Amino acid sequence: YPLRIIRPADGIPSxxxxxxxxxxxxxxxxxIVDAAWD
Known part of the structure; x- marks a missing residue:
């Protein structure tokens, strides 16, 4: 499965x-402060 990690400085580009x-x-x-399956 693909994994996306979002760090505080990254933001969400899309x-x-x-x-x-x-x-x-x-x-x-x-x-880890939150996790979700898209």
């Missing part, structure tokens, strides 16, 4: 729907 992608949102410390 939000294309992909049903098999796991998205992780990381904190400044590198900890």
């Amino acid at each position: 939000y294309e729907y992909e049903p098999n992608r796991l998205t992780l949102v990381l904190s400044e410390a590198g900890q």
Whole structure:
């Protein structure tokens, strides 16, 4: 499965729907603060 990692400085350039992608949102410390299957 594709994995998308979003770090605080990255932002989200686009939000294309992909049903098999796991998205992780990381904190400044590198900890996972949110995760979702698109």
